[in-house]
Structures are given as C-alpha cells and as structure tokens.
Amino acid sequence: MGQSPSTAVTSPEPYHRQIHFSSDDSVGDGARDYTAYIPDECLAMIFHFLTSVDRKRCSSVSKRWLRVDGESRYRLSLNAKAELVNRVPSLFSRFDSVTKLTLRCDRRSMSINDDALILISLRCSNLTRLMLRGCREVTEIGMAGLARNCKNLKKLSCGSCMFGVKGVYTLMEHCNFLEELSIKRLRGVDDGVSTEIVGNGVVSVSSSLKSICLKELVNGRSFEPLIIGSKKLRSLKLIRCLGDWDMMLETMGKLNPGLVEVHLEKVQVSNLGLRGISKCLKLETLHVVKTPNCSDLGISDVAERCKMLKKLHIDGWRSNRIGDDGLIAIARNCPNLLELVLIAMFPTGLGLEAVVSNCPNLERLALCGIGTVGDAEIKYIATKSVALKKLCIKGCPVSNSGIAAFGFGCPNLVKLKVRKCRKVSGEVVQWLREKRGPRIPASAIDENRCQVSQPLAAIVTR
Incomplete structure (x- = not known):
C-alpha cells in the first residue's frame, strides 16, 4: 500500500564517540591527566585515607603529588x-x-x-x-x-x-x-x-x-x-x-581530688595508699593488679567514698586478701559500676550475688582463675544480670549446665568468652546457637575451637 520502500535501505553504522585528548598535562599517549584539575586541598584529603605504603607510591607519581604528600604529612x-x-x-x-x-x-x-x-x-x-x-x-x-x-x-x-x-x-x-x-x-x-x-x-x-x-x-x-x-x-x-608509694598516694589524694583514673600494677602499695586514693571523690576507674599488701579494708575505703566508680579491675595474685567483704562494699556504695574484672581471687557466691543484685548497670564482667565460682554462681549471673553485654570466664570450675543458663538469661549479651574450663564441651555451642535464634549466623561457628559470635562472640574450650 506504498508504506514499504521499493529498495533496500542499508542500516546505519554504529556510532563511535571520538575523544580528542590535548597534549597539555599529558601522562602518556596523548591521554589527559584529569587529576590536574583536583585542588591540592582535595588531593591531600584523599592521601589521608591511604596507608603509608600507598602514600609512598603515590608520591612517586609526579612532582606535584610529591609536594602535596609532603605538605599534608x-x-x-x-x-x-x-x-x-x-x-x-x-x-x-x-x-x-x-x-x-x-x-x-x-x-x-x-x-x-x-x-x-x-x-x-x-x-x-x-x-x-x-x-x-x-x-x-x-x-x-x-x-x-x-x-x-x-x-x-x-x-x-x-x-x-x-x-x-x-x-x-x-x-x-x-x-x-x-x-x-x-x-x-x-x-x-x-x-x-x-x-x-x-x-x-x-x-x-x-x-x-x-x-x-x-x-x-x-x-x-x-x-x-x-x-x-x-x-x-x-x-x-x-x-x-x-x-614504696603509700605516702605519695596519700599526699596526692589531698592535693589532687579530681583524679579520675588510677592504675596500680606490681607496685608496693598497701591499704594506706588506697585510703589516699579514696580521697579522690571523682574516681571512675581503678586497677589494683598484683599488689599483695592491699586487702578488703583498702577496697572498702575506696568504695565508701568514691561512689562514682565505674570500672574496677582486681588481680588478687592468689593472696586471698581481697574477697567478699570488698565486693560487698563495692555493691553497696557503687551502683553505677559498669565493668568488673576479678582475677586470681577467692570470692564466694555471697560477694558476686551482692554485686550482681546492687549494680543494675553492670555491662562487662570477667572472672579469671577463680576456683570458687561454679555453676550456681554463673546461673545466678545469667538470671539477674539484665544489662550484661560482655562476659569472660577463664579457668573456673563451670560446666555445660552453667553455660547453658545463658540460653535463657542475659538478653543483652553480645559476647561470651569461655576459656580453660575443662568441664565445658563443644556441645553447648550448637545448643546456644539454636536457642538464641537467628541472631547467631552459621558462619560465626568454628567447630575446631568451639567459637560462637554475635551475639555470643566466643566460646573456647581447651
């Protein structure tokens, strides 16, 4: 009906975009160096995201890059x-x-x-x-x-x-x-x-x-x-x-009441030094590590006056001088405690239960080398520690029964680490993953080392 052409029409050739490069600012074969339009300030900002090795390589590209790298290092x-x-x-x-x-x-x-x-x-x-x-x-x-x-x-x-x-x-x-x-x-x-x-x-x-x-x-x-x-x-x-640091700490407590953090490790300090630290009413972090002359009396002095304490690390060095009395004093006077680390001590369930019951904001807890902590204490922690997010148990006489309690308690727990507990086997790993639901991905399990992550980051038995 006159709608089709009488002769064949050849299809048009595909369009090829032609790019012409200027010979100015060229880096080879006529290609333009578009980095030349980047301001020095932006180039320096890019360099800040690179590692030291990559920055060294970039500095050898051109004289400009060498100069910008030097000026921004x-x-x-x-x-x-x-x-x-x-x-x-x-x-x-x-x-x-x-x-x-x-x-x-x-x-x-x-x-x-x-x-x-x-x-x-x-x-x-x-x-x-x-x-x-x-x-x-x-x-x-x-x-x-x-x-x-x-x-x-x-x-x-x-x-x-x-x-x-x-x-x-x-x-x-x-x-x-x-x-x-x-x-x-x-x-x-x-x-x-x-x-x-x-x-x-x-x-x-x-x-x-x-x-x-x-x-x-x-x-x-x-x-x-x-x-x-x-x-x-x-x-x-x-x-x-x-x-001997006792006299210095006592004098410091009188003159520097604004101290927030004190870390004592393997130094000659007794309860007299802790009494001086207790005068720092704004104290938030205290580490008493391997100081055998410190006892429950010094810890109690700190707890009674430093009510803003948030982090407490105690390594008793198996001297058995810091135990339930010190923990009970902490529980009664430091309700804002967020982190507690107990190493090589011999507290009983009385002291741990007092801390768990009276410190509702406790988020991080570590129990290492404590032979008096068993399944009963761990079950109590799993039941009462609602705010607990991270828990480490190392070298304690706990079994699968105690670890299994975390399948029901501690709803905010995101990391559980168990090491050198011989009574804990790999069977509890799979059970915890199934019990706590899809939040624990299957890829987070290492069958050889019995590890669980997110929200239970690691369970290691050796």
Missing part, C-alpha cells in the same frame, strides 16, 4: 640511627608540617645524639606529639634544646632512654602545654636530682599535665614531686615501679 616515624642527622635538612624540607613524630632506634645501633635531636626540633617547631624509643645517646642537653624549640608539645612518650629524670624536668620547665607524659625503662633516675628541682620550684610549671604513666622504672619515686605538683592530673598509672 602530619605523622612521621623515623629510624633514629646516628646517620639520620645527615638527612634531616632534606627530609624535613619535604615534610614541613609534621606534628606527630616517632624516633625509634634498635638496641644494636647507635642512636641520634643531642645535636641531631636539636636540629630536628628546629625543623619541627609545630610538634605536638613526640615518641622516643631507644635514643640512648640523647642527654638532658638535647631535651633542653627540644623543649626550647617545641614549646607546643602536648604529649611525650619515652622508653629505654638515658637522659634520666633531669631531662624530663628540663623539658617540663619549658613545655607549659604538656598534657600527657609516658615514661618506660628510663635510665639515670636519681632522687637527689628531683629534690634539687623541687627546691628550684620547677614542678610548679606542670599545671597542664593530665596524664602520667610510669612503667618499669628502677626508682620511679624521683617523679613523686611531679605527680604531686600536677594539679590538673586526671590519670595516673604506676606499673612495675620499685619503691
């Missing part, structure tokens, strides 16, 4: 060998915005000396965090130069160094903004030096310190004036430091 970790001094000018000409610096040297090598540290401090005037590890050639002279050039320093961590207490106090004299101080295995500590510094009134400049951590010091008591003189101190950690 705020964290730098260097091998602090003696030959580093020759590379300081060129290295920090590229990385001129570093605010967090780590200088680490191994035991077999000679570290940087005072001149190198002072030269680095001149190049990093905006430094806020510094970590020194194994820099044994640095003395108090280098620390004094560092303090004069980096007055905005807020965090210092040093370990296995030789500049001693005098170097630390020298830095404190100039760095008025220092907030965190961590010292580990520092050599050259001397009580006479600290006494001389106190007489000169240097300790008064430590008013900005909020956190002090002393670890593995032969005579850490040289820092007692610094601890006592830090009026804004909120966190104190004493770990494996020799000397």
